[in-house]
Amino acid sequence: MVPISYYLILAAALFCLGMFGVLIRRNALVVFMCVELMLNAANLTFLAFARQNGDLTGHVSAFFVIAVAAAEASIGLAIVIAVFRSRGTVSIEEIRTMKH
Amino acid sequence: MEALKQVLLQLRLDPAALWLIIALPLVGAFICGVFGRMLGRANVYLIACATVAGSFLLSVSAFLAVSPLESSQAVSMENAFSTSAIRYAFGYDYGTWFSTGTFRVNFGLLVDHLSGTLLLVITGVGFLIHLYSTSYMSHDEGYWRYFAYLNLFVAAMLSLVLADNLVLLFVGWEGVGMASYLLIGFWYSDTAKAWAGRKAFVTNRIGDFAFLIATFLIVLLVSAFNSQSNTANFTLVGGNPETAQVRYREGLQMKGPVAFQGLEVFANGMHGTAEKAQGGVSLETPIAEGPLKDRTFGGVLTVALLLFLLGAAGKSAQFPLYVWLPDAMAGPTPVSALIHAATMVTAGVYLFSRMSYLLVLSPTAMVTVAIIGTITSLLAALIAFAQDDIKKVLAYSTVSQLGIMFMGVGMGIFWAAVLHLVTHAFFKACLFLGAGSVMHGNADETDIKKLGGVRHEMKQTWFTFMVATLAITGIVPLSGFFSKDAIFHGIHHNHLHGYEWASGAIYYMGLLIAACTAFYMSRVYLLTFEGKRSPEAKIPHAHESDWRMTAPLWVLATLSVVALFYALPLMPGRGGVMQPVMENFLGPVFSSAERIASRGGQVALDHSIPSLFDYLKAWVVALTGGAAAAFMYLKFFPARAGQPAPAFARSVRRFTQNKFYVDEAYEFLVIRPVKNVSAILYKLVDTLLIDTVAVRGTAWVTTRVGSALRYVQTGDAQAYAAVMALALLGGAVYALIQVLK
Numbered sequence A: 001m002v003p004i005s006y007y008l009i010l011a012a013a014l015f016c017l018g019m020f021g022v023l024i025r026r027n028a029l030v031v032f033m034c035v036e037l038m039l040n041a042a043n044l045t046f047l048a049f050a051r052q053n054g055d056l057t058g059h060v061s062a063f064f065v066i067a068v069a070a071a072e073a074s075i076g077l078a079i080v081i082a083v084f085r086s087r088g089t090v091s092i093e094e095i096r097t098m099k100h
Numbered sequence B: 001m002e003a004l005k006q007v008l009l010q011l012r013l014d015p016a017a018l019w020l021i022i023a024l025p026l027v028g029a030f031i032c033g034v035f036g037r038m039l040g041r042a043n044v045y046l047i048a049c050a051t052v053a054g055s056f057l058l059s060v061s062a063f064l065a066v067s068p069l070e071s072s073q074a075v076s077m078e079n080a081f082s083t084s085a086i087r088y089a090f091g092y093d094y095g096t097w098f099s100t101g102t103f104r105v106n107f108g109l110l111v112d113h114l115s116g117t118l119l120l121v122i123t124g125v126g127f128l129i130h131l132y133s134t135s136y137m138s139h140d141e142g143y144w145r146y147f148a149y150l151n152l153f154v155a156a157m158l159s160l161v162l163a164d165n166l167v168l169l170f171v172g173w174e175g176v177g178m179a180s181y182l183l184i185g186f187w188y189s190d191t192a193k194a195w196a197g198r199k200a201f202v203t204n205r206i207g208d209f210a211f212l213i214a215t216f217l218i219v220l221l222v223s224a225f226n227s228q229s230n231t232a233n234f235t236l237v238g239g240n241p242e243t244a245q246v247r248y249r250e251g252l253q254m255k256g257p258v259a260f261q262g263l264e265v266f267a268n269g270m271h272g273t274a275e276k277a278q279g280g281v282s283l284e285t286p287i288a289e290g291p292l293k294d295r296t297f298g299g300v301l302t303v304a305l306l307l308f309l310l311g312a313a314g315k316s317a318q319f320p321l322y323v324w325l326p327d328a329m330a331g332p333t334p335v336s337a338l339i340h341a342a343t344m345v346t347a348g349v350y351l352f353s354r355m356s357y358l359l360v361l362s363p364t365a366m367v368t369v370a371i372i373g374t375i376t377s378l379l380a381a382l383i384a385f386a387q388d389d390i391k392k393v394l395a396y397s398t399v400s401q402l403g404i405m406f407m408g409v410g411m412g413i414f415w416a417a418v419l420h421l422v423t424h425a426f427f428k429a430c431l432f433l434g435a436g437s438v439m440h441g442n443a444d445e446t447d448i449k450k451l452g453g454v455r456h457e458m459k460q461t462w463f464t465f466m467v468a469t470l471a472i473t474g475i476v477p478l479s480g481f482f483s484k485d486a487i488f489h490g491i492h493h494n495h496l497h498g499y500e501w502a503s504g505a506i507y508y509m510g511l512l513i514a515a516c517t518a519f520y521m522s523r524v525y526l527l528t529f530e531g532k533r534s535p536e537a538k539i540p541h542a543h544e545s546d547w548r549m550t551a552p553l554w555v556l557a558t559l560s561v562v563a564l565f566y567a568l569p570l571m572p573g574r575g576g577v578m579q580p581v582m583e584n585f586l587g588p589v590f591s592s593a594e595r596i597a598s599r600g601g602q603v604a605l606d607h608s609i610p611s612l613f614d615y616l617k618a619w620v621v622a623l624t625g626g627a628a629a630a631f632m633y634l635k636f637f638p639a640r641a642g643q644p645a646p647a648f649a650r651s652v653r654r655f656t657q658n659k660f661y662v663d664e665a666y667e668f669l670v671i672r673p674v675k676n677v678s679a680i681l682y683k684l685v686d687t688l689l690i691d692t693v694a695v696r697g698t699a700w701v702t703t704r705v706g707s708a709l710r711y712v713q714t715g716d717a718q719a720y721a722a723v724m725a726l727a728l729l730g731g732a733v734y735a736l737i738q739v740l741k
Helices: A004-024 A028-053 A057-087 B002-010 B019-039 B041-066 B113-136 B143-162 B166-184 B191-228 B241-255 B260-269 B297-315 B324-330 B333-342 B344-354 B363-384 B390-410 B414-441 B459-473 B479-493 B500-529 B547-567 B581-585 B587-598 B612-636 B647-657 B659-712 B717-740
Strands: B090-100 B103-111 B569-572 B578-580
Touching: A004 A028, A004 B717, A028 A057, B019 B041, B019 B143, B041 B090, B041 B103, B041 B113, B041 B143, B103 B113, B103 B143, B103 B166, B103 B241, B113 B143, B113 B333, B113 B344, B113 B414, B113 B547, B113 B587, B143 B166, B143 B333, B143 B344, B166 B191, B166 B297, B166 B324, B166 B333, B166 B344, B191 B241, B191 B260, B191 B297, B191 B324, B241 B260, B260 B587, B297 B344, B297 B363, B324 B333, B324 B390, B333 B344, B333 B390, B333 B414, B344 B390, B344 B414, B363 B390, B363 B500, B363 B659, B390 B414, B390 B479, B390 B500, B414 B459, B414 B479, B414 B547, B414 B581, B414 B587, B459 B479, B459 B500, B459 B547, B459 B612, B479 B500, B479 B547, B479 B612, B500 B612, B547 B581, B569 B581, B578 B581, B581 B587, B647 B659
Parallel strands: none
Antiparallel strands: B090 B103, B569 B578
16 A cells, blocks of 8 residues: 555645646636646545545545535636636736735 | 592502502603604693692502501501511512622512602692693793603602612612703703703712712621621511521512611611620621621611711702702702702602611711701801892702701601601792792892882782791791701700710700791891882882692692691600601601610600790790891891991801802812813823824824735735745644644
8 A cells, every 4th residue: 555645745746836836827727727736736635634544524525625626617717718808818917906 | 528538548559550650750751752842832731740640649549558547447568578567558569670699679669658748749749830830931942841851850759759779769869860950951051050950960979979889888788787697686676586587588589688678677686785786796796708897887887877978968958068959040940849949859858767777776877967967057047148049048948948857867856857848848849939930920030139029919929928938937837837846856855875965056056047047038038028129120010920820839838837737746655645646657667766766775766745835945036037137127227228238247248148158169179179180181091092092093003004014915916825825834834843843
């Protein structure tokens, strides 16, 4: 059996990948995908611990996260499309309007 | 006659309906106050008078129930605190009003001979004054406000009298204070009158505060007595001591510590000295625990009674808090008659009569009450000498008469003080209403120097005013003579242990006061009604008032004559000696006080009847005062002839006219320091600390911090995400450190 630390390290790597993607990439669509990446890193952690402890709570959480991620993705994409229609761009730098 | 008796016997109020007596005027106040303007003048008059009249009828029925015409129908009610029933009383307990811990207060009403008498005075005189007001206020736009306040006053006064515990009494006590404030400042657009109302309110507040503290002390005292007393105390209460103690404890649980019935048992169970107590609690026993630890029962009781005295001094206008009453004349005249002469100001006398059993335990408190009464009475009588405003003279006369009542209460002659309260309510209300009638008929002229000769134009007012003047002066066949003389006789013959000198000293001061009363009352009567009309009068001819004003005058004048019946020794008393009717009538109310006094130790109460020589002495005193006034004002100082009075008279006059500079002394000693301190507090605490630092400072800091932090909001989603990531990093590092530890 693969030790749990492998899963956790993989999850941490995925999470950092997602996080830096969110921080650095300019394209809103890519940022979205990075967010999904972070969510899945969290899912992986849940499942790893669930497997180690042998109970189902982690699985339930993971399913819940998947459902929320689906909802979030659909709304997020809708927003991105709406922004693209009104501004002609999906670059985060260009849509900085909500400020002081 | 027999048929009337049968009808009266049928009229017996059900105890559970006692609340109606209070509720009727309260409903009247609500209707007049809220819908008065819509209803119009006549309807407001009708409602205000009808509610008080209804209350009067209920009071009559309650009075008849406690003092039936046939002895077989005598009522008695169960005493929650004792196995022996309370005779000649009935009451109703509407259950818990509020409770916290072991302390509780019930909403209970009680009618006995004392409160029954007061009920009749309040609603009866109250109704007459309502009737009078319908004519007196017929030109005033604020009539609905006026009648709402007047009804409110009657309701509050009735709850004061009907209350069977100190807390409910305090509600009425505060209620009458508020109604009095509203009515003194009734014409509030006149600044001086509004200030007079405020002065009355503030002065009363000082007294009310003392009243509250005294109530708290009583609560502590009763709970200490409950935990420390033993069966040796309850041998005095009557019946089997153990049952009595159990019953008392049950009573405390059921009705709380401030009920009058419980206080009565408490007073009865209290021994005078440690030797007599035989292990029980006495006045000399120190309290074992609580905030009053190591203080004696007697000492705490004296302090509580002295605080009650300060409270009563505020409400009943006694020295040093009497200053508000003369200024209270700013209100409409019927208000002065009802509130500031007949009813509210006698609340202090009522309070001490109600708690007579506590008072007789403390000669120190009694002598203080008597001395305060004497000082007040003499001071006010002297000030009344030189006042030219007819209402001011009557106001000082009220203060002086209240002082006489306090002298009586202080020296233990409770029944006479209550009788004087009743007769004073009649003749002083008559005098005030007469003064109002004079003002009404003379274009609101109040200066007696500018009136004169009114008797020819206002025959009815003149006659009734004269009767009332004779009554207050103490001329023989009128009630004032008997009630005042009964007080003075009692003062002379009762003894307070440790203060034996008080009986004689206060008695002779009393005679001096009686002479002064005769002097200033004759003066005001002579200058107003006799002689020629003053050339400075506002209108050349006075006109008599209409029947709604004169009818109450006639009724009150008649009452101030026939009330003498109550002072006549017609009833069989102790040891075959005849007893005055009022003493006999109020006997059940003061029986505990008598019993405690008869144990000896604190006070000795006397029950003799004044001899003819005593009567003669009082009569000569009154005549001397009156004759002196007649001599000075009709012959010696014909004030209206323009001749200057002698120099000594002028300097004395200036001194008394300025009210002995008491107001100025208060201004200098109390008001100005308080004002200066409040000015400093206002500038330092209010303006600087609260306004500038606390209120505006908070706003300033928030604004500044907000505008500084505004620049953090860049609108760049990735910058926000970076902050979140940094926070996450911080959390992770913190968790790592914790794990590594």
